[in-house]
Amino acid sequence: MIELLKLCGFEDNELETELPRVEKVFRRLGITDEDIERGKQRLAKYYDIELKGLRKVFRLIMLELVDGLLAKEGGKKKVIYGFMAPGIAILGSALVSKSKEVLSIHQSWAFQVVVGCIFDKIVPVMEAAEKKWLKAGVVSHCANIKTLVGPIALGLFPKPDLLVTSGFTCEASPKTLDLLHEFYDIPVWHLETNLDRQSWEYPEPPMRIADLTAKSMRKLVRRIQEVVGFEITDDMVREVMAAKGKLEDALRRVRDLVENSDPMPLSPSHENIWYCLDELTLTIDGIAEATGAIDTLYEELKERVARGEGVVEKGAPRVLAILPGGQTDPRMDYLACKAGIAIVAVDFNLGAPFKEASEDPYVMFGLGSQQFTLGLTLLGRIPLIIEACKNLKIEGVLDRYHAGCRTTVADALIIEDAVKKELGIPVLVLEWESFDPRVYNHEQFKNKFEVFKTMMLGRRV
């Protein structure tokens, strides 16, 4: 156990306080000694765990999970969960920076990384959710939602004082919260935007939608204030956004390095770790700590690049992946590397620029969230992807879509069509479920990757 914690970046001097807490949480999650051994192996296999910066990130993720599950025991008077709510990480950080009595977690991300990616024990959680209403099978419900409902059904998460989601990316999450309220008496809240961006409202994001989003966020803030008993000022939010901006810059530096180095120095399985990191609810100091970890990582990667070290061979075909890889299972990205494919970028990191500005941090958020790849309609998303392929000299697109996610599913074939037509490069369309390890089909994916690689190499003259 100590070895595992060290692998996850825990310092010697904090083991005394943290070890019993971690043990308590692992007991609750049913993580055995056997699981811990497996966890160590998986960390070593799928992640570049020798990188100090990365270990620091795992530490933050582990701590968030432990803090979350032990919230009530840890003397937290108020617990706020977010789930699929862009912006809640910002509000949450403002909350926890202000008061030690409040815990805010953007739920499930840390849970997925630790229980799924590290220990491969997410399946029982899936099954618990499937015993409720979240079906599996050919037509399934979103497995991301299963990682929220499952633990609640199993009684793993302490009951929050408020559970917040948004209608930014789907109706499934708000519907789920509606039912969680009815069945488990959890107070819920929905943050809204509207997805009615017109064809003539490009390239700048329309202010009317940003305005709605901002008002909806202020409505949420009023509700949160009721729960926690203190104010969240605009300045607090600005402070968090500034700190997060630095973290995002640090991550951008790392991504730039990965995109522009040959051989590719870091496996794409880490992308998922960065998403998780970006959504952790850290205090201002915590965000600075995270930024420091990424800066450390950046220096370590630079050394790798200088030594010509990579996770795929030099000259491996460059691929843009649509949507992140396995949130509970790093196998697909690992397989891609083994197959000699360099997934240098993920479209999830793409965002269109905008000129419009506002003093109001919530309006700024409302503008920015419309320019993120999933916030754009096809009229915006397709050119963004095509542009990225050109800039990054992409030779093939891995068009993977989650079978349970109605939002992302519908774009898949349009993306395939557009990329083939406008760039003439191969597109591998892959139906899977990035939150459900049972869907991973090693033979099938391996074969497809091999064919995909051959097609890309074949086009080089």
Add this chain to the structure above:
Amino acid sequence: MEEESLTDHLKDRPLHLAEAKKSGRKIVGFFPGNFVPEEMIYASGAVPLCLIQSGFRAADAGLAVMPHIICPFARAQVGERLLKENPCYNMMDMLVAPITCQHMKKVAEIWEYRGDLEIFKLGIPQQYEDDFEVEYFINGLKALRGRLEAFTGNKITDEKLGKAIELYNRMRELLRKISLMRRISPSPLSALEFIKLNHASFYADPVFMVEVLESVYQELRDKKPAAESIAPRILLTGPNIGNGDYTVLEIVQATGGEIVVEEICGGIRNYWQSIENQGDLLQSMTRGYLLDRVPCAFLRNASKKRFDYILQLVKEFNVSGIIWYELLCCETYDAESYYFTEKMGELDIPVLVLESDYSTAATGQLKTRIQAFIEILEGVTE
């Protein structure tokens, strides 16, 4: 008799549309869900056309563009534009797309991306308890009015809008009156007949449709009441019944069940609300089309509201069992069906959940389930 002339009218509808186009009128289609105020389209001088065509072939054709995880109704809309065989879909000049669920939102986006049709998206606020949320919808209506005026070249005056509201109010009132006649047993018309009438109201010329409904209503009132019926009385609910999606209705009828009332969001014209024809007409329409309605399942905090509403219908229409008819892949209604069946189970009201992807191969299985459900309701040895 009136039904025959309605049938002819519907058959000739593509001709009417073609003639209208030739005379300079625009054909403005809109997606179902009862969010788009048809009156506004009518008042602009355009021909309103609700797009509710269902069918396996079109849904299958849509697979070329959207994977099978998108609901068959949405895929059928895409498929109809791909197949180019449906004259009504072909003749559309403009589409008004209410932004409702993820599936239909994507259909609008895909048509928009293809760029061969004028599209206006009407944003539906997912919650509407606060003023700014309601205002968002009203602003959408204002923008829609402006867009329609620019597109048709006709001003939508309050007077024209008022007349349109009056006409559609009468249509809704007649549908309501006819529907309410089914509270007595046996009901004077079958669910299939009612739904076909309701669907016709989306295709037919509204003035003609009102005439048809007047005479149908009269006919039904004059009809001699039939003998007592022991058929179990059933409520039908679900996300969508498209034009042609009648298999379940037919099987229920053939098996001896009687559907006496429906609570369906998409594809059925909502007839419970009248639009107040005075004062700020946009406010009136906002009330009638959004605020006063029982919410569709994809809206926030809808589950309990819909449950309570349906329970009310169960009591008023003396219903003994509920059929929940879902389109495969509809994640919001599917999640809600769990809540619904649990709660109805607590009240000992039997619920049958059925799914469809429009495929005809599933008919035998549907028959077994529906028959078993009716056997439960009527006690098979009666």
Add this chain to the structure above:
Amino acid sequence: MVPDYFAGIDLGSTMTKVVILDRDETIRVSVIKHTGAEHRRLANQVMAEALAEAGLSFEEISYVVATGYGRITVPFADRQITELTCHARGVSHYFSDVRLAIDIGGQDSKGLKIKDGRLLDFVMSDKCAAGTGRFLELIAEALEIRLEDMGNIAAQSTNKVTISSTCTVFARKEVISRISEGASLEDILAGIHDAIAKRVARMVERLKVEPDVLFTGGVARNIGVVRALEKNLGCKVLVPEEPMLSGAIGAALLGKEIMLKALAQGKPIQKSERRLEESTFFQ
């Protein structure tokens, strides 16, 4: 005419079952035959066989109820009732306290919520092979063993292999992979039984699992699946002596009920103009 004999015919997609009851509800004769591709034409033949074995003529049967997949095309039936209702009635006949009946047949699986012999609610899985007898058939084929031996082989398992594929085709592939990796036959079969039991258990959990829980259908003869079901449901699972006949028995019992009720009410008995002949139309 005093009603003496009642017949139930359960035309399943894989097997056709006929049961003739006498008036005190004991089984006079029962016949189980493969339905085959020509099932609609052979209902009368199976019936004729049953009559011959019982030493009865068709006219002596007071009421015939047809059930099962092919129930609609049995021309000599007085009534057709779904297999769901018939199974509920049939299992209650022997187990009056049954609350949940699970039936896994050749091509479908069902869960029935029952109280006092009446069907209250049901779930059905009939869209794909997983969770049905067909699943086991395909695996038996792949492993080159007999279907009827699966249960006994699996009983020797000490280290069950987890089969994670929910689809039959992929499960088959997984099984073959495991074999080539050196897993033992009994451990794989234990995993297969667990997979089918898990799937069915998940389906029926919606109906609330309460004892007594009954298990019927052809697959109920596989002791491995019975044990796996018990484990996955967390309670004891009972299997009738003849697990394939509950549909036909229930059909015959319902026929008796219908007939007696009609007689008591002086209502005309719903008896079609029936002769024991081949079905001449297909639906």
